[in-house]
Amino acid sequence: MLKIKNLTKVYGTFKAVDNLTLDIEEGEIFGFVGPNGAGKTTTMKMVSTLLNSTEGEIYIDGLDISKNIKQAREKIGYMPDFFGVYDNLKVDEYLEFYGNVAGLSREQIVAVSDDLLELVDLKAKKSSYVDSLSRGMKQRLCLARSLIHNPKLLVLDEPASGMDPRARVQMKEILKELKKMGKTILISSHILPELAEICTTIGIIENGKIVIKGPVEEIVNKISSGNNTIKIKLVESNPNTIRLLEEDPLVGNIYENGRILEIEFNGDEEDTFKLIKKLVNKEIPIVSFNHIERNLEEIFMKVTKGGEE
Amino acid sequence: MNPILKKELKIKMRSWKVVAVMMIYLLALGGLILLMSSNIFMGYGSGYGIRPEEISTIFIFIVMAQLGLILLIAPATTANSISGERERGTLDLLICTRMSSLSLVVGKLLASIAEVVLLLIVSIPVLSIIFLFGGISLSNILLIFIFYVITAILFGSIGIFMSSFFKKTTTSTIMSYFVTALLAGGTVFIVLAMEVFYFRPNGVSGFLNSFPKILYLNPFVVLLGVLDSFMGQGMLTDIFGLKGSTKLIVINMLFSIITSMILLYLSSIKINPMKGLKSKNK
Ligand SMILES: Nc1ncnc2c1ncn2[C@@H]1O[C@H](COP(=O)(O)OP(=O)(O)OP(=O)(O)O)[C@@H](O)[C@H]1O
Ligand SMILES: [Mg+2]
Numbered sequence: 111m112l113k114i115k116n117l118t119k120v121y122g123t124f125k126a127v128d129n130l131t132l133d134i135e136e137g138e139i140f141g142f143v144g145p146n147g148a149g150k151t152t153t154m155k156m157v158s159t160l161l162n163s164t165e166g167e168i169y170i171d172g173l174d175i176s177k178n179i180k181q182a183r184e185k186i187g188y189m190p191d192f193f194g195v196y197d198n199l200k201v202d203e204y205l206e207f208y209g210n211v212a213g214l215s216r217e218q219i220v221a222v223s224d225d226l227l228e229l230v231d232l233k234a235k236k237s238s239y240v241d242s243l244s245r246g247m248k249q250r251l252c253l254a255r256s257l258i259h260n261p262k263l264l265v266l267d268e269p270a271s272g273m274d275p276r277a278r279v280q281m282k283e284i285l286k287e288l289k290k291m292g293k294t295i296l297i298s299s300h301i302l303p304e305l306a307e308i309c310t311t312i313g314i315i316e317n318g319k320i321v322i323k324g325p326v327e328e329i330v331n332k333i334s335s336g337n338n339t340i341k342i343k344l345v346e347s348n349p350n351t352i353r354l355l356e357e358d359p360l361v362g363n364i365y366e367n368g369r370i371l372e373i374e375f376n377g378d379e380e381d382t383f384k385l386i387k388k389l390v391n392k393e394i395p396i397v398s399f400n401h402i403e404r405n406l407e408e409i410f411m412k413v414t415k416g417g418e419e
Numbered sequence: 420m421n422p423i424l425k426k427e428l429k430i431k432m433r434s435w436k437v438v439a440v441m442m443i444y445l446l447a448l449g450g451l452i453l454l455m456s457s458n459i460f461m462g463y464g465s466g467y468g469i470r471p472e473e474i475s476t477i478f479i480f481i482v483m484a485q486l487g488l489i490l491l492i493a494p495a496t497t498a499n500s501i502s503g504e505r506e507r508g509t510l511d512l513l514i515c516t517r518m519s520s521l522s523l524v525v526g527k528l529l530a531s532i533a534e535v536v537l538l539l540i541v542s543i544p545v546l547s548i549i550f551l552f553g554g555i556s557l558s559n560i561l562l563i564f565i566f567y568v569i570t571a572i573l574f575g576s577i578g579i580f581m582s583s584f585f586k587k588t589t590t591s592t593i594m595s596y597f598v599t600a601l602l603a604g605g606t607v608f609i610v611l612a613m614e615v616f617y618f619r620p621n622g623v624s625g626f627l628n629s630f631p632k633i634l635y636l637n638p639f640v641v642l643l644g645v646l647d648s649f650m651g652q653g654m655l656t657d658i659f660g661l662k663g664s665t666k667l668i669v670i671n672m673l674f675s676i677i678t679s680m681i682l683l684y685l686s687s688i689k690i691n692p693m694k695g696l697k698s699k700n701k
Contacts, residue, residue, distance in 0.1 A: 158515045159693050179693050180517050188515045194508030198433040199426070210422030211518045255512070 111136040111294040112157065112263055117166035119152050119318075126152045128318035130166070134296060134311070136262075139289055141305030141326075142298040144315035150298040151191055153315070154267050157296065158188040170263055184212075187256035191267040191298075195240040195248060201232060204240045204251065205258060212259035219258070226254040230284060246277035253284065264288065266297040270304070282308055306330065339402040340373045340382070345395035354392055358385060422518065423526025428533060437534065444488060444538050448545055451484050452477065478549050479646050479654070482563060485542065486570065486642055489535055490603055493571045494595035496534050497578030499588040500527040501690060506588060514690065521687040524583070528575050528683065535571040539564060555649045562645070566668055570638050573675035574599055576682040583686035606637040610659065634659070634667075636674060641667040 114132040118125065127149040134140045142150050155161040157168055159179055168175045175182040199207065202223060209219035227233045230250035235243060243251065253269060270281045285308050288295060299305050305312060306326050313323035322329060344351060347369050355361050355373060360381055362374030375382065382401055389396060431437050455477045501524075504510040513523055550560055577598050581591040610631050634640045644655050644663030655663040 155511075158511075160511050160515055161692055176693060179691075180519075183515055184517050186515060188511070190508070190511055192508055193512060196426070196430060196507070196509065198430045203429065207422060207426045208512070208516070210425065211513060211516045213517050252512075259517075 111138070111171060112140075112296065113167075113169040114153070114157070115167045115169075117153065117156060117168065118164050119149070119156060119161065120164045125318050127156070127163075130315075130318065130320055132313065132320065132323075134294060136294050137289075137292055138311055139285070139295045139297065139309045141302075141309035141312045142296060142315060143300070143302050143305055143312060144298075145300065148315045149318040150315060151267055152318075154188075154265050154296065154298060158186055158265050159183055160188070184259060185262045187259070187261035187264045189249075189252050189256045189264070189266045189269055191271060193252055195243075195251075197239075197241050199240050200237055201227070201240055201243070201251060202236045205255060208255045209258050214259065222258060222260070223254075226257055229257075229287060230254045231280065246273045246280075249273065249277075250281070250284070253281075257288075262294060264293050264295045264297075266295060268298055268300075270299070278304065338375045338377070338382070340375045340385070341398075341400040341402055342371045342373065342389075342396055343398040344369045344371070345397055348394065350392075351389070351394050354389065354394065358388075360385070421522060421526040421529060423513075423523055424529045424533070427526065427530035431530070431534065437537075440492070440534070441538060441541055444492075445541060445545060447488060448481070448485065448542055452481060452545065452549065455480055474549075475650055475652065478555075479643070479650075479652075481546065481549050482646060483639060483642060485539075485546070486567065486638055488538075489567055489571050490574055490599055490638065492538065493531060493535060493574035494578040494592070494599055496531040497527060497575045498582055498592040498595040500524075500531070500579050501582040501686070502585060502588040502591045503582070505586065510690075514692065519687070520690040521683070523690065524579055524683050524687045527579055528572065528679075531575040531578070532568065532571055535575075536568060539567060555646075559649045562665075562668070563642070566638075566642065566645075566672060569672045569675050572679050576679035576686075580682040580686050583689045602636050603638055606633045607640065610634060614659075631659075634661075635670050638671065641671040644668065 112132070112134040114130060117127055117130045117132075119127040130149075130153060132140075142153070144150050152161065156163045157170075157175075159175055159182060163176075170182050170185050173182050173185075195204065205223040205226065206216075206219050209223065214222075224233070227236060230253055232243075232247060232251055232254070235247065240248070240251065249269060249272075253266070256264060256266075269285075270278045273281060282304075285295070285297070289308065297305065297309070302312070302314075309326055311324065312326050312329045314321045314329075342351075347366075351371065352364055352366065355364055355371070360375055360377040362376060364374075365372040375385070377385070386399060501510065504513065514520065574595075578591070578595040581594040581598070582588070585591040585594060610633065613631070640655070640659075644661075644667040645665055647653060647655050647663030648665055653662075655661050
């Protein structure tokens, strides 16, 4: 559905997007995660025909967008990270306007706009002025707008940014609905856990490059395995324990804090079991043994820690 | 109907701005007429009577003043057309659609023209008195109105062009008025400066051998020229030592239309991020 090949965008001497290659299948929900300035918006703008690439190609539904701009634009529904609305325009007129812009007839617009307002839960606001809506409502309306011409591909740049938790849940529900409708979605966020819930695939981007990508579970497992922390509490501080642990090749750094030890451990669950068995066999006086699973937030921080430069 | 035009009209009709502009416009026009007439009627009181050439003077003055108002309004309604959408954060939403950027630009221009035409229409009652005494035919008046509209198209296109090339509305507004002043004032200034340069002691008249081409671009000059020829006056002769004719205004309108088309085309290319500048095909 969406094929990005060796995409590069250079601003002056700065590479905002660096030789990025991506392939999104029809019906896939691709979560684009990365810290500020990673190049998410730049990539999405190039996909949405709003920015010329320096290098590389983009295909939507098999169409090279640089050669078939108009057809490509008909297939894309784009929701920018920042956008505005017009004063003196009502919600239904807003949709009508963008419907007109998309070349729809009046009947077509009438036929879809009620459904769209229903989908984004703004039916009650139909006759309100758009600039009087709350931020979350405007975002939902903008999403409805991006759907008006029934595009196959949705490009959503942080659709839930600035929303309160409740509104985020609502946005998630809408996205799930869109997934059911068979849309292909490219969605960006800073927040990995949020995306993990709705996406089928995740790509983490940093400094314009995809650091890692794959199906959600795979990504989560891949990053979290081999990066565990084990926390052990002993009856009393015991130097033998540390020596014993250091012998194990899977153990990394050990942090000692009184009778509590924090151990970096690069093994899977089987390895963890073996480690416990060894410690117990050597009669190390363990009070508690905790396998700390990193959450997605931490994984994200870890994978993208190079961003602060 | 162009969707941009439709939306602009809808929004404009709801805003108080249009009404305010209309009121100010009518007040300015009415004020000018009153001012001019009071001078003449004061003359009447002193026993000279109203002379036809005085009515003609008012007529010419008002026709020129109306042009001046259009030159003020046309750039104002378009200098924010594209940059305003950009600043508001709605431009991208229009570009990533199947609508061509030429439609966008043309829609913006039409909305501006509609506003000018509206002003012209509401000014008709005020002007009709003057036109009644002006002593020129209906078809001549029609020509003047067509000239107004075409001038609005040119200066509207200049505003749109600046609005697409400059990111900020402020810059775009300044540049639009700069070009407007250049065409409406600068051209005359250049010619008058030439006059000083080639000053002849035997008077101003006839210092130029032929009509300077640059004055074809000046809307005031060509309008004055055509009024001269309609009314058998010689105001252009007084200023430049040149004879006015309908040819001036026709050439000027052709220039306006061609220039507007070029400006709109360039604007549409500038707006579309995927066109122009760079085309790499492998
Ligand atoms: N017009 C521009 N000129 C120069 N540099 C730019 C321009 N637009 C973006 N950049 C740079 O490109 C990099 C990528 O920006 P981009 O907006 O794509 O990041 P992002 O991943 O969307 O970040 P965020 O999470 O903050 O939205 C940034 O370092 C930014 O400074
Ligand atoms: Mg961004």
